[in-house]
Amino acid sequence: MDTLTYFKKRFEQLGNANGNGLSAIRRNAFDAFSKMGVPTSRHEEWKYTRISSLFNKEYEIPGETVESGISPADLDGIRLPGYGEANELFFVNGIYSPELSVVRSPELQVQNLEKAAAGEHAAWIKAQLGHSATYLKDGINALNTAFAHGGAFLKVKKGSITEHPVYIYNITDARGRNMLSQPRSLIHVTENAQVSIVETYASFGKEESFSNQVMEVVMERDAMLEYYKIQNDESRTGQVSTTHIRQSGKSHVHAVTVTLGGKMVRNNLNIVMEEQHSEAHMYGFYFPEGDAHVDNHTIVDNVAPNCYSNELYKGVMKENSTGVFNGKIFVRQQAQKTNAYQSNKNILLSPDATINTKPQLEIFADDVKCSHGCTVGKLDEEGLFYLRSRGVPESIARSLLLHGFALDVLEQIRPEHIRTYVDRLISERLELL
Amino acid sequence: MIKIKNLHAGIEGKQILNGIDLDIRPGEVHAIMGPNGSGKSTLASVLAGREDYEVTKGSVEFLGRDLLELKPEERAGEGLFLAFQYPVEIPGLSTINFIKTAVNEVRKYKGQEPLDAVAFLKLMNEKMALMNMDKTLLSRSLNEGFSGGEKKRNEIFQMAMLQPKLAILDETDSGLDIDAIRIVANGVNKLKSSDNAILVVTHYQRLLDYIVPDFVHVLYNGRIVKSGSKELALELEEKGYDFIKNENPTINEPAWTR
Ligand SMILES: Nc1ncnc2c1ncn2[C@@H]1O[C@H](COP(=O)(O)OP(=O)(O)OP(=O)(O)O)[C@@H](O)[C@H]1O
Ligand SMILES: [Mg+2]
Numbered sequence: 001m002d003t004l005t006y007f008k009k010r011f012e013q014l015g016n017a018n019g020n021g022l023s024a025i026r027r028n029a030f031d032a033f034s035k036m037g038v039p040t041s042r043h044e045e046w047k048y049t050r051i052s053s054l055f056n057k058e059y060e061i062p063g064e065t066v067e068s069g070i071s072p073a074d075l076d077g078i079r080l081p082g083y084g085e086a087n088e089l090f091f092v093n094g095i096y097s098p099e100l101s102v103v104r105s106p107e108l109q110v111q112n113l114e115k116a117a118a119g120e121h122a123a124w125i126k127a128q129l130g131h132s133a134t135y136l137k138d139g140i141n142a143l144n145t146a147f148a149h150g151g152a153f154l155k156v157k158k159g160s161i162t163e164h165p166v167y168i169y170n171i172t173d174a175r176g177r178n179m180l181s182q183p184r185s186l187i188h189v190t191e192n193a194q195v196s197i198v199e200t201y202a203s204f205g206k207e208e209s210f211s212n213q214v215m216e217v218v219m220e221r222d223a224m225l226e227y228y229k230i231q232n233d234e235s236r237t238g239q240v241s242t243t244h245i246r247q248s249g250k251s252h253v254h255a256v257t258v259t260l261g262g263k264m265v266r267n268n269l270n271i272v273m274e275e276q277h278s279e280a281h282m283y284g285f286y287f288p289e290g291d292a293h294v295d296n297h298t299i300v301d302n303v304a305p306n307c308y309s310n311e312l313y314k315g316v317m318k319e320n321s322t323g324v325f326n327g328k329i330f331v332r333q334q335a336q337k338t339n340a341y342q343s344n345k346n347i348l349l350s351p352d353a354t355i356n357t358k359p360q361l362e363i364f365a366d367d368v369k370c371s372h373g374c375t376v377g378k379l380d381e382e383g384l385f386y387l388r389s390r391g392v393p394e395s396i397a398r399s400l401l402l403h404g405f406a407l408d409v410l411e412q413i414r415p416e417h418i419r420t421y422v423d424r425l426i427s428e429r430l431e432l433l
Numbered sequence: 434m435i436k437i438k439n440l441h442a443g444i445e446g447k448q449i450l451n452g453i454d455l456d457i458r459p460g461e462v463h464a465i466m467g468p469n470g471s472g473k474s475t476l477a478s479v480l481a482g483r484e485d486y487e488v489t490k491g492s493v494e495f496l497g498r499d500l501l502e503l504k505p506e507e508r509a510g511e512g513l514f515l516a517f518q519y520p521v522e523i524p525g526l527s528t529i530n531f532i533k534t535a536v537n538e539v540r541k542y543k544g545q546e547p548l549d550a551v552a553f554l555k556l557m558n559e560k561m562a563l564m565n566m567d568k569t570l571l572s573r574s575l576n577e578g579f580s581g582g583e584k585k586r587n588e589i590f591q592m593a594m595l596q597p598k599l600a601i602l603d604e605t606d607s608g609l610d611i612d613a614i615r616i617v618a619n620g621v622n623k624l625k626s627s628d629n630a631i632l633v634v635t636h637y638q639r640l641l642d643y644i645v646p647d648f649v650h651v652l653y654n655g656r657i658v659k660s661g662s663k664e665l666a667l668e669l670e671e672k673g674y675d676f677i678k679n680e681n682p683t684i685n686e687p688a689w690t691r
Contacts (some may be wrong), residue, residue, distance in 0.1 A: 175467070282517060381485075386521035389481045391509035391539035400534065404525025404574070 001011035003055050004034070007143070008348075010061045016065055017149035021117030024130055031143035036139035043138060045360045048324045048356045049266050049295040051140070054238050056415035057208050059180035062093040069173050070204075075100070075131040078169060078202040080230075082417030086198075088140035093173055094181035094211075095150030107193070113151030113186055125153065128218050129186055132244035135270050135299055140240050144182045144214040150197055151184030156193040156218035156223075164225075165196040165415060170213060172237070175205030183213045189223040189251075198418055201241075201262070203231040210238040217244065219251040221275070228413055232261040232425055235290060242268040249275035256412050257313075258422050259286040260429060270299040273307040273335075277320045284313035285409040287429060288321035302335035302344075305365075311342040314409050316402055317353035325357040327372065333364040344374040347405060434459050434599055434630045435480075435500070440491035442479045449475045451655035452491070457599065460627040464641055464666060465634045467652035468674045473634045474518050476652070477603045481515040482508050496598065509535075510542030512598030516605050517590035518634075523575040528587065531575050532557065536594055560593040563618050563623060582606040589620040596624065599633045606640035618643030638670040653677050 011030050016023050039046040070092055080086070087108055089318075090100040096112060103110050117125040130145055132337055147245045156162055172181040189195055203209035211233075219225060227243065239262050259265055271280045286294040300309045315323045325344045346355045359372035379401055387397035406426055413419040427433045440453040449472045467473055479486050480493065481507035485550065493500040496511060503511065523531070536556075537547040548556065564586050576584050585605050588660065592600050602621065607615050621631060621644050623636050635646055641649075641663065649665040650657045651674075658677060669677075 179603055380521075382521045383523050385481075385483055385505060386517065386523070387535075388505035389509055389515055389517075390531075390535040391506050391542060391595065392531075392534055393506050393538060394504070396534065396538070397506075400526050400531070401523065407525030 003058065006058060007061065008034070012148055014061070014063045014147065014149055018112050018114035019118040021119070021122060021125070022114050022129070023147055025126065026146050026148060026192055029130065029133075029142045031233050032133075032142040033146055033338070036142060038143075039138040039140055039284040045136075045138065045297060045326070048143065048322070049264070049293065051238060051240065051264060051266065054208070054210055054264065057178055059178045059208065059210060061180050061182070062095060062150075064150070070100070070171065074204060078171070078200070080198060080200060080418065081165050081421050082165070082415065083167055086165045087162075089152065089166060089168045090171060091150070091152070091169065091181070091183040092171045093179055094147070094183045096152035096183075104164045105162045107157040108166065108195070109157070111153050113153045113184060116153035120153075121153065124188070125186060128216065131246060132214060132216055132242055132270060135244065135272075135301070136242060136268055140206045141214060141242060144184055144212050147182045148184040151246065154185060154187040156187075156189045156195045158190040159192045160194070162193070162195040164196055168197060168199040170199065170201045170211055172203040172209040172211050173205060174203055174207040174209040176207065178208035179210070181211045183211070185215045187215065189217065189219045189225055191220040192222040193220075194224040196415065198228045198230065198415070200230045201239060202331055203234045203237045209234070209236065212240045213241045215244070218246050218324070219248055219253070220379075221249045223248070223251045225252070226414060227256070228415075228418055229255075229257040229267070229420060230418070231257075231264050231265060232259075235261060235263055235292060237262050238264040240266045240268075242270070244268070244270040244272075245279065245280075246272045246274055247249040247278035250277045252278075253280040253282075253413070254414070255280070255282045256409065257284040257296065258409070259284075259288070259296075260425055262292065262294070264293050266295040266297070266427070268297045268299075270301070271309065272301045273304055273309070275304045276306040278304070278307045280309045280411070282311040282313075283409045283412045285406050286313070286315040286323055286325060287318070287406070287426065288431070289318040290321060291319070292321045293324075294321070295326075297326045298341055299328045299330070301330045302338045303332055303338060305334060305336045305338065307335065307343070308339045311391040312409065313344045314405060315344075315355060316349060316405065317345045317346065317355055318349045320350065320352035322353070323355040325374070326360065327358070328360045329362070329370060329372070331363040331365050331370065333366050336365045336367045338365060338368040338370065340368070340370045342372040346374070346376045347379060347402070348376065349379070390407065395431070399432045403427060403430055405431060434496060436494040438492045440476075440479070440493060441489045442475065442486050443489060444486050448489070449655050450479065453655070453657055455650065455657065455669050457630045457632060459630055461559050461648065462625070462631045462633065462644060462646045463522065464646035464649045466636065466649060466666060466669055468678075471652045472655040474603055477515055477601050477634060480601060481505055481513065506538070507542070507598075509595070512629075514592050514595055514597035514600045516585075516592060516600065516602045518603040518607075520576045520584040522577040522589055526575050526576055527572055528575045529557075529571040532591065532594055535591065539595055541617065556594065560590055563593060564590040564591055564620050582610065582613045585609055585617060586613065589617050593620055593624060598629045599632065600624065600629070603632070603634045605633075606635055606637060611639070614640060615638050615643060638666050651677055673679050
């Protein structure tokens with residue numbers, strides 16, 4: 001059975017897996033997927049990132065959770081430090097598992113997305129779900145929506161501060177079969193509410209593991225979101241991970257994306273500034289090795305005036321890995337007094353490593369401050385000699401310089417547990433530990 | 434301690450050092466002076482092991498070993514230290530982490546155990562006090578945003594921490610006010626003993642008032658064209674380099690044209 005036929009069969013089987021709250025949205029999305037297919041390099045936004053060949057294989061798309069296959073020991077192996085104090089949400093093969101998850105904060109409401117869309121939140125969810133598709137016009141985004149039956153709906157209570165961070169684990173269980181997991185979430189951060197979300201990814205098993213994730217966040221006035229995406233999955237795995245954030249007035253986003261693992265990783269981070277005085281800080285550090293490929297596509301869309309965004313992405317490409325950075329900044333005609341800054345800095349550690357970096361500014365307002373810059377270079381030879389001349393062996397000196405290069409992004413991870421954890425992962429890769 | 438014989442070196446096909454001979458014994462202080470571009474920093478870099486310079490002829494023996502065979506970090510391990518004319522800024526590496534790594538790597542090279550935290554802190558506090566260094570510099574990125582004076586003091590602080598056998602100071606005095614010069618010189622003099630040596634590169638007598646040299650050499654066009662006692666420095670200060678240039682008019686031309 002070819003992939004499309006299988007997807008179609010599964011879609012018909014899972015059409016209303018959790019009630020019919022999303023049936024129209026899901027069917028539209030499946031039709032869109034059928035037309036567009038998995039994006040190929042002919043698609044403008046997928047020029048350097050080729051995932052279509054990964055879909056030549058047969059994947060399973062699960063209908064419900066298969067947490068029975070996941071043992072407590074499996075979970076212990078992937079838990080993030082500080083989990084005892086965190087809300088822990090588990091998606092297994094793309095299906096949110098209430099059984100495995102622990103919700104500690106009374107301010108946080110979590111339920112199955114499709115069920116929520118059939119209940120009291122029906123109108124709101126139907127209005128919001130799929131907003132990312134207006135920015136990401138590709139089949140892979142549509143495919144996720146088509147199979148959103150196992151998604152989760154999160155709502156953070158008005159005016160509340162969620163003291164416990166929300167850890168989201170996206171697990172793909174590829175033991176004994178190829179697995180396509182498609183986690184979907186819709187998060188409503190209501191007026192003046194604050195929440196911190198940490199996402200991570202883990203695959204089990206030796207078969208093909210592909211995760212196609214979409215998270216959509218809607219922030220009301222004065223809401224604050226800290227968002228950390230920590231990608232350190234097995235080096236065989238494929239992943240497309242979209243985070244799409246709509247901001248209302250005076251809302252504040254602080255996002256850090258760290259990519260250390262995975263063979264083929266594509267991240268989309270979209271920030272849509274819809275009302276005045278929204279503020280977003282976006283940081284990224286990517287450090288692929290071997291033949292890994294990491295692609296960060298970001299969009300900041302200034303719809304309303306007086307918004308501020310600042311973006312710093314840094315990458316180190318080792319061996320014959322490749323990196324892609326594409327940073328779009330749109331400033332619409334009415335979005336006067338926009339401040340939007342972007343910087344992308346790269347170090348290539350080997351002649352076989354590659355980076356494609358492209359800032360893309362489209363500015364239609366005349367009274368704005370925008371800047372962008374990108375650099376691609378080697379490790380600083382002067383610095384290397386300086387450290388070596390003090391007795392530090394070359395390999396350690398290199399690692400110290402690279403760690404230093406990553407540090408200003410690393411420091412943006414505010415929760416100490418997570419910062420220390422990520423620092424350890426980076427230091428391990430640099431053989432500093 | 435160090436025996437430099439007929440050292441020729443250059444970069445990208447450009448010959449800079451044209452036969453340097455210099456012999457420094459334990460307990461001695463040598464000063465090298467010379468006009469801009471004469472090769473002083475090149476000599477210092479070649480001795481410290483900078484790889485972009487190519488040694489084309491000659492030899493350097495350091496404490497009985499062939500220095501030119503050693504990597505920069507091995508030279509540091511053997512006890513060579515270069516205070517840079519332009520200390521390099523290292524973003525994201527704190528001064529304290531760097532010092533700790535350097536001290537312990539040099540100890541490791543010598544086959545010594547790493548310093549424990551208490552011993553390290555004690556040593557560090559002592560040397561910080563000696564150099565009159567602001568403690569807040571320790572947690573900042575190495576040299577990043579340091580003032581010129583802070584950078585230079587940090588170099589001598591590192592030297593004090595590493596206690597080298599041969600310290601080469603490349604214009605450590607330039608850009609320093611007189612108080613800072615006194616502090617730097619004091620730090621250097623504290624290190625001085627009968628079994629280590631110092632090579633000072635400078636343009637000015639004022640540093641040599643504090644770090645008194647046993648020998649002064651004048652480098653011109655990649656060669657030592659004159660050597661003498663500390664009085665030579667005073668003479669240079671008074672007359673400038675012109676008399677050296679006049680004495681050596683054709684030295685930068687190939688030998689066969691002379
Ligand atoms: N990396 C390099 N590439 C090309 N030329 C160089 C390089 N380094 C030094 N030189 C040249 O070699 C010559 C000697 O330079 P060097 O820095 O050793 O002089 P110096 O005596 O230390 O001068 P100053 O008193 O100005 O510090 C100069 O002509 C300089 O331009
Ligand atoms: Mg110089």
